[in-house]
Amino acid sequence: MKKLLAALACATVSFSASAAGNINAGMALAKKYDCASCHGKDYGTPIDPSYPKLAGQHRDYLEHALTAYKRGDKGYGRNNAIMTGQVKPLSNQDIKDLAAYFHSLPTTLVTHR
Template sequence: MKRALTLISFGAMLAFASAQVLASGNIENGKQKAATCFACHGADGNSVDPQYPRLAGQYNAYLVQVLHEYKDGQRNNAIMKGMDATLSDQDIEDIAAYFSSLPTKLDTLQGHIQGD
């Protein structure tokens, strides 16, 4: 029993340490770097216009992936490609950290799905 508790504790420590390593963005730097994003997505990441996604509370890894996909052309959107063109990998990490740290106001998809 003692060995099982030790293994569980060790596993929990590894999981926590892994999460810290993966979250390499700086929230405060991200807030400054995301200033141009606010016009469409809102300063709090909760866009009021349904044509722009709400970014607040999204998974950090998802935001990083999407920003890279816009930057390298895997996702085709002229506005986002232009916005991402000058972002470094660290900028993307920081912006993702900022938006993922914010509380979401999305409690339903009503009015937030294209075609509604």
């Protein structure tokens, strides 16, 4: 019985980590897709002021934005040709992993007033 409870607890923790995204997998994806080329080497100093800072951004916001780009939500402002092309090959888990990674980074964003 103790072994069953321990296995169940491990499975629950493993599922929770996967549901929230894997930071290391997100870091690998950010490098693979060269996100820093537009969003800055620290993901907080984009090369153009109209590009968002990603470092420290809320994970759910990042997931929503990347998913909207993937769907091509033109009516909601997510119709950037570069981003649409970047996210097209991403799976839902890839999006969660990227969001977890960017959320984990140090930020200069104001989080509380």
